[in-house]
Amino acid sequence: MTFDQFLRIVWARWKLVVGIFVLVLVATFVVGLIMPKTYKATATVVIDSRPDPISTTMAALGGSLPSSILATQIDIIQSSHVAERVVRMLRLGEVASMRARWESETDSRGSYEAWLGSIIAKGLEVRPARESNVIEIQYEGSEPAFAATVATAFAQAYIETTVQMRNSPARQYSDYFEERARQSRAKLEAAQTKLAEAQRQRGIVSTEERLDVELSRLAELSNQVIQLRAIQVESGTRSSQARRSPDQINDVLVNPLIGGIKSDLSRQEARLEELNARYGDNHPLVQEAKANLNALQVRLRNETSKITASVGITDNIASNRLSEATKAYDEQRAKVLAMKDQRTELTLLETEVISAQRIYDAIQVRQSQASLESNTGQAGVVLLNPATEPAKHSSPRMMLNMAVAAVMGVLLGLMAAFGVELFDRRVRSPFDLIQTLDLPVIGILPDPNASKKRLFRSLRKGSEPPQGSGGHAVVVKPVASA
Numbered sequence: 001m002t003f004d005q006f007l008r009i010v011w012a013r014w015k016l017v018v019g020i021f022v023l024v025l026v027a028t029f030v031v032g033l034i035m036p037k038t039y040k041a042t043a044t045v046v047i048d049s050r051p052d053p054i055s056t057t058m059a060a061l062g063g064s065l066p067s068s069i070l071a072t073q074i075d076i077i078q079s080s081h082v083a084e085r086v087v088r089m090l091r092l093g094e095v096a097s098m099r100a101r102w103e104s105e106t107d108s109r110g111s112y113e114a115w116l117g118s119i120i121a122k123g124l125e126v127r128p129a130r131e132s133n134v135i136e137i138q139y140e141g142s143e144p145a146f147a148a149t150v151a152t153a154f155a156q157a158y159i160e161t162t163v164q165m166r167n168s169p170a171r172q173y174s175d176y177f178e179e180r181a182r183q184s185r186a187k188l189e190a191a192q193t194k195l196a197e198a199q200r201q202r203g204i205v206s207t208e209e210r211l212d213v214e215l216s217r218l219a220e221l222s223n224q225v226i227q228l229r230a231i232q233v234e235s236g237t238r239s240s241q242a243r244r245s246p247d248q249i250n251d252v253l254v255n256p257l258i259g260g261i262k263s264d265l266s267r268q269e270a271r272l273e274e275l276n277a278r279y280g281d282n283h284p285l286v287q288e289a290k291a292n293l294n295a296l297q298v299r300l301r302n303e304t305s306k307i308t309a310s311v312g313i314t315d316n317i318a319s320n321r322l323s324e325a326t327k328a329y330d331e332q333r334a335k336v337l338a339m340k341d342q343r344t345e346l347t348l349l350e351t352e353v354i355s356a357q358r359i360y361d362a363i364q365v366r367q368s369q370a371s372l373e374s375n376t377g378q379a380g381v382v383l384l385n386p387a388t389e390p391a392k393h394s395s396p397r398m399m400l401n402m403a404v405a406a407v408m409g410v411l412l413g414l415m416a417a418f419g420v421e422l423f424d425r426r427v428r429s430p431f432d433l434i435q436t437l438d439l440p441v442i443g444i445l446p447d448p449n450a451s452k453k454r455l456f457r458s459l460r461k462g463s464e465p466p467q468g469s470g471g472h473a474v475v476v477k478p479v480a481s482a
Contacts, residue, residue, distance in 0.1 A: 017413030024409030083117030151387035177367035
C-alpha cells in the first residue's frame with residue numbers, strides 16, 4: 001500500500017475514524033469521572049551509613065549504600081512482617097467489617113493479621129532515591145488521611161523491625177555470653193581455691209622470695225663445703241706426715257718448746273760426752289748426766305706426741321666439719337629441688353588462674369557489649385519526612401488519560417477504517433485499477449462537476465485529478481485474436 005492509497009482510505013472513512021476517536025475520548029472521560037479518586041502519600045526514611053558507636057561489628061560504609069543493601073531494605077519494608085506490624089499499630093484488626101470479609105473469603109482459615117496485612121500491602125510502593133541512602137515509602141488509598149497514616153505507619157514499623165532484627169541476635173548473644181561468664185567464673189574460683197590450698201599446705205606465700213632465700217643459703221653452704229674441704233685436705237696431709245715422721249712435721253719444727261728441749265738435749269749430750277771422757281761411765285756426774293739426758297729425751301717424745309696428737313685431732317675436727325657441712329649442703333640442695341618442684345606446680349596453678357581470669361574478663365567484655373546492643377533503640381534508620389495528607393488525588397489523572405485516549409482513539413479509528421476497507425474494497429485511484437485488472441490506464445476523464453481551475457492545475461502538473469473531482473479513468477482492454 002502506498003502513502004497515497006493510505007490517505008485516500010483515511011479520507012474516505014474519515015467519519016468512522018473521527019467517530020471512534022470521539023467515542024474513545026468520551027468513554028475515557030466518563031470512566032475518569034466514574035472511577036473513585038485515590039490519594040498517594042509519601043514518607044521518606046534515610047539509612048545512616050555512619051559506624052555504630054555501640055556495635056563493634058558494624059563498619060562505616062561511607063557515602064551511599066550498595067544497591068544490594070538498599071534492595072534488602074526495600075524487601076524488608078515490603079515483607080509481611082512489617083505489614084502485620086502496621087495492622088497491629090493501627091488496630092485495623094478491630095474493624096468488624098474487615099473481619100467479616102475475612103471470614104467470608106477464607107472461611108476463618110489462616111491468620112487474620114496475615115490476610116489483613118496482605119490487603120494493606122497492595123497499596124504500598126517502595127522505591128529508593130537515586131544515588132542516595134533515602135528510601136521513599138508511598139501508599140495509595142481512597143482517603144488522603146488514611147493514605148498518610150498508613151505510609152507513616154509503614155515507616156515506623158520498618159524502623160521498629162530493624163531495631164528488633166538488631167536486638168534479637170544481640171539478646172541471644174547476651175544470654176549465651178552470660179552463661180559462659182557464669183561457667184568461666186566458676187572455673188576461676190575453683191582455680192583460685194586450688195592455688196590458695198596448695199600455698200597453705202606448703203606454707204608458701206611468695207614463691208619467688210622464699211626460693212631466693214633458700215638459694216642464697218645453698219650458695220653459702222656450697223662455699224663452706226669448699227673451704228672445709230680445703231682445710232680437711234691440709235689437715236689430712238699434716239696428719240699423714242705426723243704418723244710417718246712425727247719429728248719432721250712443721251708444727252714440731254717450729255714449736256719453741258720443742259726447740260728449747262732440743263737445745264737442752266744437745267747441751268746435755270755435749271756435757272755427757274765431756275764428763276764421760278773425763279770421769280768414765282761410773283762416775284756419779286756421768287750417771288747424773290745420763291739421767292738428765294734420758295729425761296730430756298722422754299720429754300721431747302712426750303711433747304712431740306702431744307703435737308702429733310693435736311694434728312690428728314685437728315684433722316678429725318676438719319673431717320667432721322666437712323661431713324656436717326656436706327650433709328647440710330645435700331639437705332639444702334634437696335630442699336631447693338623440692339621447692340623448685342613446688343614452684344613449678346604453683347606456677348602451673350598461677351598460670352591456670354591467670355588464664356581463667358583473662359577468659360572471664362574477655363567474656364565479661366563481650367557480654368557487656370552484647371547487653372548494650374540488645375538494649376539499644378537505635379536502628380541506623382531515621383524517619384526523614386513523615387507522610388502528609390496529599391492535596392490532590394493521584395488517580396485518575398484526567399489529562400494523562402485523555403492524552404493516552406487520544407492516541408489510542410486515533411489508532412483504533414485507523415484500524416477500524418482499514419478493517420472496513422478490507423471487507424468493502426473500492427477503486428479510489430488509477431493505481432487501484434492497475435493492481436486489480438492488471439491493465440494500463442491511458443487517460444482520465446474529468447468530472448464535469450469539478451472545478452475547472454483545480455482540474456486545469458492538476459493537468460498542468462501531470463498529476464491525477466484531486467480526490468472528489470469525479471474523474472473517470474479510460475482503460476485499454478486488449479481484444480482476443482480470431
